[in-house]
Amino acid sequence: MGHIKGRHTLPQSLVDKAPDNSIFYGDCVAVYTHLDRADFTALIAEYDLGKLVEFRGIEGGIENTNYFVTLDNKGITSEYVLTLFEEFNMDEMPYFVELATWLADRGIPVPYPARDKNGIALKQVKNKPALLQNRFKGHHLTQSELTTEHCAQIGAKLAEFHLAGSDFFLKRNAHRGLYWWRRESLNIQKYLSNEDAALLRDEVQRFDTLFAQYGSSLPQSIIHGDLFHDNVLFNDSGIDAIIDLYNSATAYMIFDLAIVANDWCRDENHQIDHKKEQALLNAYHSTRPFTDIERTAWPQMTQSAAMRFWLSRLIPAFGVEQTSRDSNVMVIKDPDELRAILRYRRAHPSALPA
Numbered sequence: 001m002g003h004i005k006g007r008h009t010l011p012q013s014l015v016d017k018a019p020d021n022s023i024f025y026g027d028c029v030a031v032y033t034h035l036d037r038a039d040f041t042a043l044i045a046e047y048d049l050g051k052l053v054e055f056r057g058i059e060g061g062i063e064n065t066n067y068f069v070t071l072d073n074k075g076i077t078s079e080y081v082l083t084l085f086e087e088f089n090m091d092e093m094p095y096f097v098e099l100a101t102w103l104a105d106r107g108i109p110v111p112y113p114a115r116d117k118n119g120i121a122l123k124q125v126k127n128k129p130a131l132l133q134n135r136f137k138g139h140h141l142t143q144s145e146l147t148t149e150h151c152a153q154i155g156a157k158l159a160e161f162h163l164a165g166s167d168f169f170l171k172r173n174a175h176r177g178l179y180w181w182r183r184e185s186l187n188i189q190k191y192l193s194n195e196d197a198a199l200l201r202d203e204v205q206r207f208d209t210l211f212a213q214y215g216s217s218l219p220q221s222i223i224h225g226d227l228f229h230d231n232v233l234f235n236d237s238g239i240d241a242i243i244d245l246y247n248s249a250t251a252y253m254i255f256d257l258a259i260v261a262n263d264w265c266r267d268e269n270h271q272i273d274h275k276k277e278q279a280l281l282n283a284y285h286s287t288r289p290f291t292d293i294e295r296t297a298w299p300q301m302t303q304s305a306a307m308r309f310w311l312s313r314l315i316p317a318f319g320v321e322q323t324s325r326d327s328n329v330m331v332i333k334d335p336d337e338l339r340a341i342l343r344y345r346r347a348h349p350s351a352l353p354a
Contacts, residue, residue: 031057033065033084033126040069043082043125046116047132049073055082063087063246065128068135079135081111084128085246087175093129095172097121099165099222099248100133106164108157109241111136138233138240144268146229148279151264153238155283158227158260161242162253163288165222174225174249178211181311188311191318196339203307203342210300217293223256225249228263254294254352257284258305261350262341270340272350282353290352299349306345310338 037052044052050073058066058081065084070077085093097113104112111133113121123130141150174180185204189197224231225247233241257280265276290298313335 031065031067032086033128035067035084035126039125040067040082043123043130043132044069044071046123047114048117049080049114050076050078053077069132079137080114081133081135082125082130083133084125084130086128088129088246090122090124090129093122093131095170096245096248097131098170099168100245102168103161103164103245108161108164109136109239110245111241111243136233136241136243138235140230140232141234143229143266146264146276148276150234151276151280152283154227154232154260154264155257155280156287157239157242158224158257159284159287161224162221162256168222171250172248174247174251176247176308176312177249177251178207181308184311184315188314188318188320191314199339199342200307200311203303206300207304207307210297210304214293214297218252218254218297219291219294220250221253222248223251223253225251225256225259227256227260252297252301253288254290254298254301255305257281258298258301259309261302262306262309262338262345266337266341270337271344272341272348274350277350278353285353295352295354298352299345302345302350303342306338306342310335310342313338 035055037055040052040055044050050071053070053072055067055069058068064086067082069080069082071080072078088096100110100112103110113131113133115121116123121131123132182204185200188200192200224242224245226244227242231242231244232239233243261272261277261280265273265280267273313333317332317335
């Protein structure tokens with residue numbers, strides 16, 4: 001992997017801190033909080049799951065620290081994932097504990113937290129909230145491996161996810177939602193070209209207009225909020241698991257779908273593959289039919305979803321400090337990919353099926 005391509009120039013301080021003086025996208029070990037064997041031994045002793053065999057940091061995390069953990073219980077080996085949360089405090093975590101359990105109980109294949117000998121799921125490790133969760137055996141697919149069938153599978157599964165979450169008893173606002181992007185779009189202006197700054201301002205304004213017109217009428221549920229293809233695991237029969245629920249919130253379902261469409265259905269030129277998008281949308285629609293207001297809002301939602309992730313990638317790309325992150329292991333993803341998708345969406349609006 002090389003430096004970010006395009007007109008953006010990364011601060012030299014970021015380049016110098018990256019391994020081999022290059023910015024990595026998926027093969028950088030993003031372990032912000034380091035644990036040793038004694039830490040794991042003490043934690044596992046609180047559960048009735050067996051004895052520690054081994055642990056290792058998981059590559060490519062952006063927001064949290066993750067470890068694979070192998071346990072042995074009377075000769076039976078089991079696999080778990082320990083997640084330490086770098087941005088959330090203990091008070092924010094019960095939502096995610098309850099949501100994962102709720103979705104898993106309703107047949108949605110998501111990791112859910114193990115409970116210790118006292119029935120407690122939420123832990124605190126090195127002053128960070130932590131969850132020990134079951135590990136799925138599926139594997140990631142690369143962007144180039146995604147087919148129309150994969151897009152149809154995630155379309156149907158996302159609709160099931162939304163239906164399962166429609167009566168979830170807790171509410172949460174997205175921590176990178178409307179108010180966040182209004183604020184951060186202003187903060188990032190000084191780093192951008194005049195053209196990009198104007199594009200970002202215009203997109204924020206366009207969503208504000210949409211929100212004023214239809215905000216109270218668009219159907220909402222629990223959304224995943226970050227369902228890029230690397231947050232889904234596949235096995236030989238299809239989708240094995242949907243992982244990383246920590247951007248979940250109560251929000252517009254078609255915004256969630258737009259995030260998926262912009263990532264799963266884009267080609268190597270950062271344009272939208274029409275066949276893949278139609279497979280995605282038709283499969284979703286077959287499980288949860290769209291409303292007329294959603295059809296009206298859809299073109300702008302695809303733009304807003306691209307804008308939101310363009311913005312969230314611009315912030316670390318320009319070295320803007322992020323609380324609780326070790327900048328020596330910060331993972332940088334290319335913001336220009338999402339800018340290209342945004343421009344494509346503005347020039348080529350798509351439509352939801354009738």
